[in-house]
Amino acid sequence: MPVLRSHLLAVSLSLLLNAAAAAEPAPVRFLLTFDDGPAAAASGNPTVHILETLAHNPLQDNIKAVFFTQTRAWHGGGTDVGRALIKREYDEGHVVALHSATTFHSNHRLMSRQALDESMQNGVDDLVSVTGAAPKLVRPPFWAYDAGTLESYHQHGMQMLLTDLSANDGKIYGVNFSWHKRSNMLTHLAETRKRWAAGAMPVSDGVTPVVVTFHDVNTYTSRHIQEYMEILLDVAHELDVPLAAKPFYDDHDELERAALAASVSDPNTKPRLPGLWNWLWN
Template sequence: MLTFDDGPSAAGSDNPTERVLATLARNGHQDGIKAVFFTQTRAWHGGGTDIGRQLIRREHADGHLVAFHSATPLHANHRFMSPAKLEETLQRGVDDLSGLTGRAPSLVRPPFWAYDADTLAAYHRHGMQMLLTDLNANDGKIYGINFSWHKRANMLARLGETRRRWAAGAMAAVDGNTPVVVTFHDVNGYTARHLEEYLGILLDVARELEMPLAARPFYDQRDELERAALASTVRSGDLRPPLPGLWNWLWQ
């Protein structure tokens, strides 16, 4: 299950979100892949612009699942907001996406992976379930040195950890398959240029770890994608699933 955070990009040329959408549609591994896009609806350099809003509409029109990440000009931490401010920004985001796509978002991913029981309860009040991740591409750095020499090693290590959870029966099965959530950032130009390579790496390391793949290993139907995503969400603030990298140490 491919997911993308922080977008859309508002770049006027060589737009990374547009490149990601094009690669998902046509690539050497599986055409017509559908992904979950966790969008920032009011980002000053993204969803808050005409280009950003047009791309959110396109994501939905192309059959992807548009979800919520933030509705503030910057990538604001929900845990650091007052209860009133959090309620305001969540409602704003739900309204933004409802207006742009014609449907309210069913999924949310907190900025910086930062959540607690109170923020989770607020998400639920606004009709959203929280989806974290199983694998993280470590591509969250958007500016400066944002490339990676360790794409395959990172995916192999993270999928190896996921394999142990899967083998222990600790992961949900949906429609006969076990969803494995993978996180990228569609505003990262390096990710956009190398997405097809990342897809190949994911398939290769799954085979190396002897994890059986579906005939079409990436989700390609929005309704199936949404069912799988909802089954993989965190339902209780008492649960402490692992977060990517240093965020696990920082928040938990």
């Protein structure tokens, strides 16, 4: 009887451990995204520096990211330098997506439906002409969207990707530095961890993608992008967030599948937006 009892206890413990392991959410992999680029600077180009850092760094080489491009920006994608960088992003295995196809950073939510549809088609055509592939992802400028903008995105073959973490580095000119890089990421990841622990986040290829947003036209971000990635790993460790063996994406197709899995299709879900935009739009 003692032997049988010990055996039953061992079996029960094994079942409990297996159930606990099965209930634990999939480990996290950071999905890096960059808005507003590419930059058009002939020298010291921040987009170029970010591409070089993603390709070669002490943390993980050949990291792939999603670049939400402004294909007709007067100081970026609308220039020869900008178009060449969009082609480079694509050729190096990154996911090239659409942010806007207007001269300036136009708010999609405030555009007429006709103007928005024309802009979306222009953006698709621009990226097809440069890369040969239509974009599958779009991110609204200023995070501003409604049912009409989502309908336009879907009509043009794109899904909307928002974000889980934001560097809050959208300030490009003037005071574009940050003294709160780590505390900001810690706060955002702590909130995201609650959804991860509750099993409320999508899983793709066996990992949980956590979307992180930067701006590749921000020179401060460009100079500190390796530090930002180090901070992500550090705060994940502090918050006891298990990371995948590869903490960043390094495969184009896996990255694209993860981004599509994390995309938002329902205008009524109202996921939390970065900073004041959450108060303004939600």
